[in-house]
Amino acid sequence: xxxxxxxxxxxxxxxxxxxxxxxxxxxxxxxxxxxxxxxxxxxxxxxxxxxxxxxxxxxxxxxxxxxxxxxxxxxxxxxxxxxxxxxxxxxxxxxxxxxxxxxxxxxxxxxxxxxxxxxxxxxxxxxxxxxxxxxxxxxxxxxxxxxxxxxxxxxxxxxxxxxxxxxxxxxxxxxxxxxxxxxxxxxxxxxxxxxxxxxxxxxxxxxxxxxxxxxxxxxxxxxxxxxxxxxxxxxxxxxxxxxxxxxxxxxxxxxxxxxxxxxxxxxxxxxxxxxxxxxxxxxxxxxxxxxxxxxxxxxxxxxxxxxxxxxxxxxxxxxxxxxxxxxxxxxxxxxxx
Numbered sequence: 001x002x003x004x005x006x007x008x009x010x011x012x013x014x015x016x017x018x019x020x021x022x023x024x025x026x027x028x029x030x031x032x033x034x035x036x037x038x039x040x041x042x043x044x045x046x047x048x049x050x051x052x053x054x055x056x057x058x059x060x061x062x063x064x065x066x067x068x069x070x071x072x073x074x075x076x077x078x079x080x081x082x083x084x085x086x087x088x089x090x091x092x093x094x095x096x097x098x099x100x101x102x103x104x105x106x107x108x109x110x111x112x113x114x115x116x117x118x119x120x121x122x123x124x125x126x127x128x129x130x131x132x133x134x135x136x137x138x139x140x141x142x143x144x145x146x147x148x149x150x151x152x153x154x155x156x157x158x159x160x161x162x163x164x165x166x167x168x169x170x171x172x173x174x175x176x177x178x179x180x181x182x183x184x185x186x187x188x189x190x191x192x193x194x195x196x197x198x199x200x201x202x203x204x205x206x207x208x209x210x211x212x213x214x215x216x217x218x219x220x221x222x223x224x225x226x227x228x229x230x231x232x233x234x235x236x237x238x239x240x241x242x243x244x245x246x247x248x249x250x251x252x253x254x255x256x257x258x259x260x261x262x263x264x265x266x267x268x269x270x271x272x273x274x275x276x277x278x279x280x281x282x283x284x285x286x287x288x289x290x291x292x293x294x295x296x297x298x299x300x301x302x303x304x305x306x307x308x309x310x311x312x313x314x315x316x317x318x319x320x321x322x323x324x325x326x327x328x329x330x331x332x333x334x335x336x337x
Contacts, residue, residue, distance in 0.1 A: 033067040034255060039082045040095040041199045043072040044223030045285075046153045046278045047095045047243045050270055054093075054149075054245065057266040062259055078198045087144035089250035097153070098136060098244040099180040100198075105139045107328045109180040113315030114238040115308050116336045120282065123152030123240040124275045129335040135328055136244060146252045148267035149245040151274050154282050155237040159221050160213030161206065163295070164234040167191075167303050176202050176214035183215065183239065186314050190307070199224075206230050217241050222285040227294040234297045236304075238311060245271075 036058065038051045048070075055068035076082055076091055079100045085091035087104075099109035117123045126132055127150045137147030158164060158175065171191040177183040179196045187194035195211060199220070205211040206229045213230070220226075221233065245267055252260060290296060299307065319329040 033065055034251075034259065036066050036068045036092040036251075037071060037076070037090075038068060038093040038095065039071045039074075039076045039085070039091050041072075041074045041079050041082070042220050042223070045217065045219035046151070046274060046281050048072045049277060049281070050149070050151065050243060050245065050274050051093075051095050053273060054267060054270040057270060058262060061262045061266055066255075066259060066262070074198075074200050078200060080198070083246075086246055086248045087250075089144075089248045092248050092251045093245060095243055095245050097178060097241055098139075098150075099178045099183075101140065101145075101244070101246070102179055102181075104143050104145065106181075106322070107135070107139055107325060108244075109178075109182055110315075110319075110325070110328055110332050111136070111242045112178060112180040112239045113182045113318070113329070113332070114186050114311035116315070116332065117240050118237065118308075120152055120155065120279050122336075123155075123242065124278075126240075126332075126336055127151050127242060127271070131331050132335045135331050140246065141249070144249050146247040146249045147244060148247050148264055149243075149271040151243050151271040152278060153241045153243045154217035154219055154278070155235070156215050156239055156241055157218050157221070158213045158215055158234045158236060159206075159226050159230045160232045160234065161209075161230050162212070163232045163297055164213065165297050165299070167299065167307060173212040174210070176205065176211050176216075178215065181318055182314055185318055186239070186311050187215075189310050189314065203229060217282075218289065219281045219285040222288050222292075227289060227292045231294045232297060233289060233294060234299070236299065236307065238308070 038055055040047045040051055042048055051070050055070055058066050059068055076085060079096050082091055082094045083101055083104065086094045099112045101108040117126055133150055136150050164170065167190065173192045174195055175187050175192045176197045177187055177194045184194045197205065202214045203226065206214065218233065247263060252263065286296060315329055319325040
């Protein structure tokens with residue numbers, strides 16, 4: 001009887017030990033941090049700075065329960081590949097000009113319509129407008145995206161192999177544009193030949209003479225040393241370039257409610273805090289460009305005014321045959337006024 005009792009006691013202790021191990025294992029799994037990969041195509045400018053600020057805030061406010069990893073300069077692939085990664089949960093956050101997500105929803109390209117704003121400050125006010133923010137951050141919700149932040153990056157400039165000092169110089173030039181029908185029509189109206197390309201394709205295309213110029217931001221051109229290939233930059237200031245931060249909805253839905261709140265709240269705060277730094281980034285980029293031997297060109301005032309008149313109706317003309325796009329465009333233009 002005694003040995004039997006001992007065996008029963010031993011089995012009971014073994015079962016208890018297994019239960020304890022399972023409980024501790026479950027707690028250890030619960031304490032394992034959520035990994036958040038943050039991806040952007042750029043480096044050393046406003047979108048990259050947003051990524052760094054956002055990542056630091058999330059790690060701090062989550063008490064390390066979310067572990068962030070930043071991948072700038074398209075380390076995780078071209079922007080379209082990054083977007084797919086976010087949709088399917090392989091990448092947890094992408095920061096990108098919204099028009100590059102137009103393949104998911106064409107309304108993402110609304111903010112690239114020319115003549116919406118004429119200054120960085122105006123773009124910042126537009127991005128912060130509640131109606132605009134609600135519209136843009138809600139796009140893609142049914143396709144795996146959860147928008148958390150919208151902010152102004154920079155005015156557009158054109159880097160070119162030869163000077164563009166007058167509107168007539170645009171004629172027949174092959175100009176890289178963002179993936180946007182608004183930019184395509186705008187360049188066509190200026191007499192140029194638009195060539196949609198991702199950022200990673202632009203520098204080789206300029207080197208090989210496949211492009212005559214490219215729409216970009218002064219901050220990007222400076223940080224990625226475009227001056228080694230093309231030293232001329234014409235500051236047309238149109239269209240405005242915005243950034244949007246998209247979270248993988250698949251990943252977001254796995255987070256506890258308190259971490260979801262942190263992900264949302266810290267994005268809003270990081271976007272607001274970026275505004276004065278974005279202005280500073282652009283000012284320093286202009287100075288660095290000329291210090292490196294580059295030239296900054298402006299169109300004559302009367303030609304800049306004429307260009308704005310030519311481009312002002314692009315947004316309405318492109319969107320008028322598409323009811324959903326037209327409705328969203330009106331929200332944007334009403335806010336811009």
